[in-house]
Amino acid sequence: MRDEMQSMSNNNVWEFVNLPKGYKPIGCKWVFKTKRDNKGNVERYKARLVAKGYTQQEGIDFIETFSPVSTKDSFRLVMALVAHFDLELHQMDVKTAFLNGDLSEEVYMSQPEGFKENGKENMVCILKRSIYGLKQASRQWYLKFDKIVTFFGFIENKFDQCVYMKVNGSKYIFMVLYIDDILLASSDVNLLNDTKRILSANFNMKDLGEASFVLGIEIYRDRSRNLLGLSQRAYINRVLKRFNM
Template sequence: MAVSQGWTLRQLDVHNAFLNGNLAETVYMRQPSGYEDPTHPDYVCLLQRSLYGLKQAPRAWFKRLHDFLLTTGFSASKTDVSLFYYTAQDSRVFLLVYVDDIIMMANDTALLTTLLTRLSAAFKIRDLGQPGFFLGIQTLSVEGGLHLSQRRYMEDILTRAGMSDCKPLSTPASLSYSAAPSSELYENPTQYRRLAGALQYLTITRPDLSYAVNRLCQYMHAPTDDHWGLLKRKSTSGYAVFLGPNLVSWVSRKQRTVARSSTEAEYKGLADVAAEVT
């Protein structure tokens, strides 16, 4: 919407976001090291604000931000709890929050600046200007649009897999290699699941990798040594050369009905797309 309508985009970062949350529960903690009371070493501290590491911290921070935005005039989206919108005559402002990272978009730059000032008065906000690197996606302004790239995210995946110096493949999946179901279970299934899950996020800008990633994710419940080899040979090593300027809106999921032919499956997919677009 920002690209097609020419709207203003701003990226924000909240400093120590969780410390802004107010705890609804009673939580005690030991006296922190270096701040012990020598006269009462057995005393504990009663927390007034949420701290990083508390399971209540994310919820407490989001509730504080949510309540503040509603009092400012924003409305909460009924379909996405992370999305808020502000309407004033013909002016529109959208605010999307992910923990402490925020994207604001508006067709009225003056109104956006006013709302940003109110937000900065309540929280310690850092205005990063035009989005540059947001949730693992690098945003570059080009003539007539935005270029989204996950190159840095891809390089991090290769580093975690110990494949920084791997050789690239011309295709994201090998056509000849197959995993044997009788192989020994992989000794570190958590590592397999983490890498397979990370590769799912990479398909945001590279939907052409979705087939290979889908095959990898089918083995996450009990990955074997052959599946680990499948991941390293067929997918991860191939992502090094598959980072281009493509920007595609895409979703992949199994159909809810059983098709009796390929034609019926395609017709069902077309009907779902038409319904979603409508």
């Protein structure tokens, strides 16, 4: 919870203000999650502060909400290209992705439970950045990400807006965005590292190295035979366990 509050502070997500007359603040709550690896072992514990977006009113504190995500078909197609052309395949994770989105609407939120500011208990937070749970959060993050990567020469795919490509002479790189998971497939290691540097300079990133577990799908490779396999073993085991089978 302290880590999450530190992220809020680092990203300058809100300011404390007195609630203006006629406005009603939206609430917020803590959500706890256990992240597991492909073998089901506990990787880390996460606490996330989530706005109660269901109390937002259209036209007042949100307008557009649509945000694209890459399709599983695009993911499989990129995997086929990786196997066929023996591309480098790495993955990165955006920490607190939604906090990167800028807000254009005026949104007031109650202070988080357990973390009320001393001497400012009666004040509310005016949000400057989008926060998880807001109806427009996903859209604002996508718009920010798109703006940054296209500025650095990436071209968005017309049929799947979350797939990008950059060509540099005979070298090329594909970038697949699925909310806050980023998959990088490149014909050149230097281009791959340049892209990682660009992403890390603009967002708080976690470099996960060679891709092995993406979107709950296990990836295994045998580069000597140009083979790449996808397995959903972890998901299948979870379903079997749920039904005691």
